[in-house]
Amino acid sequence: MISNVKNIFRDLFYELVGHYEYNFARRIDEELKYKEGGQKIIQSGSVIDPLYGEINLPDYIRYLTFIPIVSRLSEIRQLAHTYLFLPGASHTRLEHSLGVMYRSKKILDRVKNDNLIPNITDDDYIIVQIASLLHDLGHPAWGHSLDGITGYVVHLLKELGDFPSFPRKLDIAISIYLILYNDQLKKAIDGCFQELKDLRNKIDTERFRKVIAQIIAEEENPIFDELDDSIMKKVHYLTTIIGSYRGKRKIGDNEYRDKVGIDTDRLDWIIRDSHHAAIDKKLDPDTRKDFEKFRKKNIEDDFEIRPIKGEFLTISGEFINVMDGLRETIYSLVYEGLERSFIDSLLTRLAYAVILVLDNIGETIASPTTKARSVMGYLLMQDFLLKEYTNKVLSIAEDYAHILIEDEHTRNFVKKSGNLLRIVGYIPYIADLLKDPSPVTATVSTVFGGIDLRFERINLPALNKAILILSASAVADIFELIMNFRQMKNEDLLIFFKNMMTGARVDMFQVFNIYTLEYEMQSDIESRINEADLYVLLNYYFFRKIDDEFKNIKRADEFYKSLRRNLTKTPMGFILFDRILAESEWKKVYDPIFASVCNQIRRMLGETFNVTIQS
Amino acid sequence: MWNYTAYMLWKYSEIVGESFNLRDFVNFVFVEVGRKQRIFFHDGERDLYGDLEYLKDLGAITLKSEGNTVTIRVKKDVLSRIAKEVEEFPKRVKSDVLKDYINRINRALSDLAYSQRVLK
Numbered sequence: 001m002i003s004n005v006k007n008i009f010r011d012l013f014y015e016l017v018g019h020y021e022y023n024f025a026r027r028i029d030e031e032l033k034y035k036e037g038g039q040k041i042i043q044s045g046s047v048i049d050p051l052y053g054e055i056n057l058p059d060y061i062r063y064l065t066f067i068p069i070v071s072r073l074s075e076i077r078q079l080a081h082t083y084l085f086l087p088g089a090s091h092t093r094l095e096h097s098l099g100v101m102y103r104s105k106k107i108l109d110r111v112k113n114d115n116l117i118p119n120i121t122d123d124d125y126i127i128v129q130i131a132s133l134l135h136d137l138g139h140p141a142w143g144h145s146l147d148g149i150t151g152y153v154v155h156l157l158k159e160l161g162d163f164p165s166f167p168r169k170l171d172i173a174i175s176i177y178l179i180l181y182n183d184q185l186k187k188a189i190d191g192c193f194q195e196l197k198d199l200r201n202k203i204d205t206e207r208f209r210k211v212i213a214q215i216i217a218e219e220e221n222p223i224f225d226e227l228d229d230s231i232m233k234k235v236h237y238l239t240t241i242i243g244s245y246r247g248k249r250k251i252g253d254n255e256y257r258d259k260v261g262i263d264t265d266r267l268d269w270i271i272r273d274s275h276h277a278a279i280d281k282k283l284d285p286d287t288r289k290d291f292e293k294f295r296k297k298n299i300e301d302d303f304e305i306r307p308i309k310g311e312f313l314t315i316s317g318e319f320i321n322v323m324d325g326l327r328e329t330i331y332s333l334v335y336e337g338l339e340r341s342f343i344d345s346l347l348t349r350l351a352y353a354v355i356l357v358l359d360n361i362g363e364t365i366a367s368p369t370t371k372a373r374s375v376m377g378y379l380l381m382q383d384f385l386l387k388e389y390t391n392k393v394l395s396i397a398e399d400y401a402h403i404l405i406e407d408e409h410t411r412n413f414v415k416k417s418g419n420l421l422r423i424v425g426y427i428p429y430i431a432d433l434l435k436d437p438s439p440v441t442a443t444v445s446t447v448f449g450g451i452d453l454r455f456e457r458i459n460l461p462a463l464n465k466a467i468l469i470l471s472a473s474a475v476a477d478i479f480e481l482i483m484n485f486r487q488m489k490n491e492d493l494l495i496f497f498k499n500m501m502t503g504a505r506v507d508m509f510q511v512f513n514i515y516t517l518e519y520e521m522q523s524d525i526e527s528r529i530n531e532a533d534l535y536v537l538l539n540y541y542f543f544r545k546i547d548d549e550f551k552n553i554k555r556a557d558e559f560y561k562s563l564r565r566n567l568t569k570t571p572m573g574f575i576l577f578d579r580i581l582a583e584s585e586w587k588k589v590y591d592p593i594f595a596s597v598c599n600q601i602r603r604m605l606g607e608t609f610n611v612t613i614q615s
Numbered sequence: 616m617w618n619y620t621a622y623m624l625w626k627y628s629e630i631v632g633e634s635f636n637l638r639d640f641v642n643f644v645f646v647e648v649g650r651k652q653r654i655f656f657h658d659g660e661r662d663l664y665g666d667l668e669y670l671k672d673l674g675a676i677t678l679k680s681e682g683n684t685v686t687i688r689v690k691k692d693v694l695s696r697i698a699k700e701v702e703e704f705p706k707r708v709k710s711d712v713l714k715d716y717i718n719r720i721n722r723a724l725s726d727l728a729y730s731q732r733v734l735k
Contacts, residue, residue, distance in 0.1 A: 151712045158653075158715065166654045166716075220659025221645040247661020491673050495697045498618045499704040503713055510710040550617075551665060554672055606707040 005400045012393060013361040013374050020377030024069040025184050034063045034191050042066070047098060051272060051299060055102040060192040061129055065094070067188045069178060070137065073097055075382040079273060080143035081343050082334060085431045089277040089334070093136050093143075096272055101132040103264035104241050106301060107313075116307040117237050123199040128238050130192055131215040135242055135265060137185075138174030140351075140379035141386035144335075146170055148348035148540030151506035152355060156375055159368035165223040168505075172217055174379065177372070179213040203231070211235060218243045233311050240313045251306055251314055260314040262305060270327060271295050277334050287329060294322050336541075337569050338469065339431035345537035345574055346420060346427075351386075352509055353417035354378060354393045360404045387424065394418035409515035416518075419578065420535060426463055433458050437469060442590045446478075446598040448485045453477050453594060459580040466577040466586075468593060472542065472567035476560040478594065482601055483556065493556035500604060501550065504543035512538055517600050521575070524592035529585045538573040545570055616656045618701045620666035621675060623648065623656075623720055625698035628689045630728050637667075637678075637685035647727060652719040670694075 033041050044059045057065070064070050073094035077083060083090040108128055112120040140146050150170040157163045157177055164180075167173040178185050189212065190205045203211070210224040214235050217223060222232055239245070244261025251257055274280065274295075280288050297303060303319035315323075355375055362371030378389060397404070398418040405411040423430065437456035444453050454477075456469040483493055503511040518536040525534060545567060546559075553559050575593055627643055628635065641660055649655045657663040667687070670676050675694040679686045705713035 155712045155715065162653075164653050165649075218658065219655055220661075221649055221655065223650070223653075223655065225650060245661070246658040246665075247663075248665060249661055491675070491693055491697060492700070494673065495618060495621075495700045499701060502616055502618055503704060503708060503710060506716075507710045507712040510712070511708045513708065551669060554669075604704075604707055606703065 002403055005403045008396055008400065009357075009361045009404060010365055012396060013358060013365065016358065016374040016377035016389070017366075017370055018377070020373045020380065024072070024376070024380055025182055025373070027183055027187060028067065029187065032063075032066055034060075035194075049095070049099055049102065051099060051268075051275060052102055055098055057098075058126075058129065060126065060195050061101065061133055063191065064130065064133055064188055065098075067184060069182060069185050069380075070094075070134070070188075072380060072382070073136065073139070076139055076141055077143065077383060078269070079277070079334065080145045080383075081347070081427060082277065082340070084343075084428045085339055086277040086279075086334065089273065091272065091276045093139050096268055097133050097136050099268040099272055100135060100242065100264050101129050103268055103301075104128045104132040107241050107262055107264060107305070110301065110305065111237075111241070111307075111313065114305075116305060116313065117310060121198055123196045124234065124238065126192065126195050127211060127215070127234075128241055130189070131212050131238065132242050132264065134175065134179070134212065135216050136171060136175075137178055137216075138171040138176070140170065140174065141381050141383045142347050142351070145344040145347040146351050146379070147544070148344070148508050148538070149352050149355060152352065152359075152509070153375065153379070155507075156355075156359060156368070157372055160372060161368075165217065165219065167217060174376070175216050176213050177376070179209050179216070181372075207231075215239045215242065218245065220245045220247075236311045237307075237313055244314075245312070249308065249312075251308055251316055255316060257314065257320070260308060260312050262313050262315050266323075266327075267298055270323065270330060271298055273334055274330055279330055279333055282333055283329070287326075290322065291326055294319075294326055298323075332569070338434040338437065338571070341539045341541060341570055342430060342434055342467070342537070342574055343427055344541065345539045346424070346576075348508075348540055349535070349537055350390050350394070350417055350420060350424075351379075353397070353414045354390050356410070356414055357393050357397050357401070357404065387421075391418075391421050394421060407515070409519040412519055412522075413515040416533065416535060419533070420576075423463060423465065423576075429462060430460060430467075433460055434467075437467075440586075442587070444590050444594045446481070446591075446595050447602070448482050448598060451477060451481050451594075453590075457586065461580055464579050466579065466581045468575040468577075468589070470572045470574065470597070472546075472563040472571060474594075475572045475597075476563035478597060478601070479563075480560050482598065482605075490555055494553070494559070496605065497556070497559050498547075498550055501543050501547040504538075505540070505547045508538050508540055508543060511604075513600060513603065514538060517596055520599065521592055521596045524596065525589055528588040528592065529581070531579070532581065532585070532589075533578040535576045535578075536573060537576060539571055542567060542570050542572045617666040617669045618697070619656045619716065619720070620644075620663065621670055621694060621697045622701040622717070624670070624676060624687070624689055625694045626720065626724050627727070628694075630724065630731055633691065634686055634688045637687055640687060643723070643727065647723040648720055651726070652723050654716065654719045656716075673697075 040059055042059055042063045044057060045062050046054050046056050049055050074092050076093045078091050078093050078096050079089040108125060111117055147170050153170060154166055154173045157173060189209050193205045193208045207226050210226055214223060214227055215238055218239060240261040242264055244259040244263045246259050248256055248258050249260050280291055283291055297319060303315050304317040306314055306316045358374050362374060394417055397414050401411045401415045405414060437458045439456055441452060441454050444451055453474040455471040455474040459466045514536055522534055549562050553562055623644060644663060671678055675690055675697055677688045702717055705717060
């Protein structure tokens with residue numbers, strides 16, 4: 001029996017390896033010819049873009065768009081599941097990538113004509129267009145919804161030994177992996193390398209690929225030994241056309257910016273996503289007018305470009321301030337909110353559980369290289385296939401995880417995750433109800449004493465489910481309670497919070513010990529109400545947002561304040577119950593839920609700050 | 616990631632002394648840790664400077680400029696406590712990824728300590 005089950009897991013693992021190998025890693029030289037007998041077979045062409053009209057595609061770009069690993073972007077939605085509540089938002093990553101390519105080329109024309117950077121060559125045009133087209137190559141299906149598994153995936157890629165850097169974004173980690181290890185893409189980029197003129201005599205194909213990877217990574221310092229200062233100068237100015245570098249810099253007499261870069265990626269998505277999601281319909285009349293003005297200026301490149309030290313480029317002046325303001329507005333309408341947080345938290349858990357299964361299978365039967373291919377086979381699928389395979393993996397794990405995973409809490413977490421798939425199809429209904437959750441104020445008992453907490457909850461009668469929302473303000477209250485319990489110095493509090501937020505951003509499930517957290521909550525709740533399974537869904541964007549805000553937080557009270565004020569629509573997570581709860585039952589679940597959260601924070605504090613608990 | 620910057624500052628100071636040149640530390644962060652150990656905690660030097668300013672405000676270091684040279688001086692009582700907590704945290708939360716961060720920094724520090732001994 002055990003041997004049969006192991007075979008099932010092995011077959012599943014290798015099915016995913018096969019999916020990756022066949023679809024995205026097979027050599028296609030014989031199927032698709034770019035050149036034959038020195039003559040180009042694939043010619044340049046054009047496409048019609050909804051924002052910019054006709055976009056010319058050089059022959060090498062057209063060739064790249066035909067390669068399966070690149071053309072898969074035409075089957076990945078730019079805004080993942082946003083279309084479920086903003087139906088127009090179903091445009092693809094490829095549409096955006098072509099838009100970025102078009103904008104980058106136009107900017108480079110201007111930089112050259114205005115002589116903002118010296119010695120721009122035809123090779124620079126080739127590099128910037130390829131890097132623009134490929135900048136989102138590593139986006140998995142479900143897009144940014146899966147950002148919460150970044151740390152785990154990077155950790156798996158690190159097992160390859162020579163994987164450079166620790167990217168903090170999932171798509172960048174996967175892009176670097178593909179550029180360095182994917183034969184189909186490597187061969188295609190090598191084909192483009194033949195288009196270079198001057199640079200072809202100075203660098204080889206491997207260094208060319210690393211230049212592209214370095215630009216996509218948006219790292220200012222070289223992540224590859226082979227990239228010397230002269231190449232990095234080129235990389236810097238080309239990167240600041242497509243993206244940006246962080247770090248405060250003086251860009252004018254009295255003008256400073258936290259990021260430098262023209263960022264054609266952002267110039268494109270801010271108007272493209274708004275266009276498809278029809279966001280202007282949700283704006284108030286004044287903001288809508290401002291947005292329309294901004295959109296026109298954006299498309300016409302009607303803004304000031306400044307070179308910095310002849311090596312970096314950035315946008316300056318009023319345009320950037322208007323864009324920053326509008327970005328906030330659009331971000332909150334399209335990318336934030338309880339609905340989005342819930343969907344992302346749910347999908348992140350599902351994908352994490354699948355990768356945990358693949359990691360455990362791979363650990364016993366495959367090399368790190370094969371394991372990485374299996375994980376890529378899973379992540380690089382189209383949206384609908386990812387759902388299908390998630391179902392397949394978790395259905396098997398539901399029955400047989402005990403053979404694969406020793407730790408009881410982890411095993412339960414994986415087994416239960418399969419049940420969550422059943423609600424994915426009903427996300428629009430859940431999103432609708434999440435627009436208007438019921439506010440609750442409850443007195444909760446914890447080991448640190450009683451506390452009044454404000455949070456929200458909803459029952460989902462049509463699905464017979466219920467959700468408790470772990471609001472940021474309730475989390476702030478809990479932190480404050482625990483930290484006041486034991487007097488700690490300001491810097492000790494800050495480093496604890498910073499470690500927790502940075503750690504969760506990198507490795508959310510481990511840092512919050514979600515397996516034990518869920519197990520404890522479930523055990524405690526079982527003794528109070530009958531038959532209500534629960535699921536903990538952590539929200540990666542909560543940790544990312546507060547971690548980003550940390551540069552402005554110098555005191556613990558500012559941390560609490562920031563949680564309460566700036567994360568009103570970004571909860572730390574959700575507790576999903578598999579049935580609706582009556583009022584009397586809701587009251588019975590508050591204590592165990594928040595007591596478990598307190599216990600987890602206590603475990604994180606450990607002995608360091610000598611936190612003792614009242615008996 | 617000012618927490619990891621603090622850890623690197625403290626451990627670095629244990630090898631080179633409590634006062635050192637900013638450029639040398641930048642080289643340690645981006646070359647010895649970044650390129651050689653394949654881990655970058657900052658998008659670039661400016662991002663690192665932001666962390667140093669933050670740690671200065673927390674009272675963990677001082678920064679002194681003389682001409683083009685900037686000297687970092689660590690404040691032992693504050694910085695050592697922060698560094699210890701950064702080192703201990705991954706053990707308490709059992710995160711392999713975070714342990715790997717510390718291990719890679721420590722490997723770069725071992726190389727640095729070895730080269731210092733050879734130079735002496």
